[in-house]
């Protein structure tokens with residue numbers, strides 16, 4: 001072992017989180033969202049922890065093919081569909097469910113030479129204004145797709161922009177319900193926030209991502225503290241240096257932190273090149289030897305400094321948890337002005353990952 005920084009991925013917690021989803025959305029099938037390399041956890045590593053899911057949803061064809069090659073025979077949904085018509089033969093070969101969100105995709109699907117029809121998710125824009133057709137076109141498009149020889153099972157899909165707010169899906173739900181009135185279609189609408197907090201949106205398939213990994217869709221751990229979700233990723237390291245500061249001594253680049261009196265600090269082998277947020281301010285929570293303390297000074301590329309005042313026994317080799325079971329990734333993210341999603345996805349390739 002060289003540098004002590006390490007990420008561990010807890011497959012047991014992942015399985016438990018999937019059970020929490022099942023209890024939150026009884027009667028709905030579950031797309032486990034594993035885009036962005038399973039939110040930074042490693043698709044190849046985590047998919048087995050999610051083997052009891054009903055399907056996997058992602059963005060990259062490469063990741064979809066990897067899952068097929070590993071032996072996953074169930075449904076795979078590409079959340080943005082194909083990016084170019086020339087990918088359709090691979091959708092056909094690997095039996096992937098495609099989203100259709102634009103006219104050009106519909107046309108390409110119509111014109112493709114396939115061995116068998118593909119299952120299709122028709123994406124409606126319900127207010128996010130990223131991808132999808134206007135709700136008023138839903139009925140016409142549904143009938144149009146229905147008539148294509150290349151189209152198998154169809155599901156109506158939409159994605160909420162504000163599902164973490166208590167009344168955040170009302171407008172979108174009204175639009176979707178109006179647009180699909182009288183249409184007997186299966187539906188997939190709910191992301192993590194809607195899965196937890198808006199049961200009226202559950203429909204046939206829910207699409208949770210972040211909660212599978214044990215972080216909050218709102219960015220606030222308190223919002224999911226009682227849901228039974230367990231953090232899946234732990235980022236840990238060790239203290240590799242100790243300094244005793246005198247009043248007025250400063251720490252790190254730019255000297256952002258100044259000691260008010262004598263103070264011991266520990267230098268931790270983790271920096272922004274490992275994925276720790278450079279914007280973390282002084283006092284960002286960190287666990288040293290099981291004791292909660294805070295960072296001091298600007299995070300460097302390979303190191304950061306922590307206050308050892310609450311843990312005088314700590315020294316070289318003392319274990320540090322940057323985030324995980326005790327230090328919630330949501331809390332680190334909130335301190336740094338971001339969300340758990342971004343920190344997970346930004347875990348750097350140079351950090352070794354183990355499965356526990």
Ligand SMILES: *Cc1c(COP(=O)(O)O)cnc(C)c1O
Nearest residue numbers: 033079159191192207208209210
């Ligand atoms: C990422 C994504 C999800 C999952 O979102 P979470 O907030 O992580 O639950 C669901 N649906 C679509 C279309 C997505 O892009």
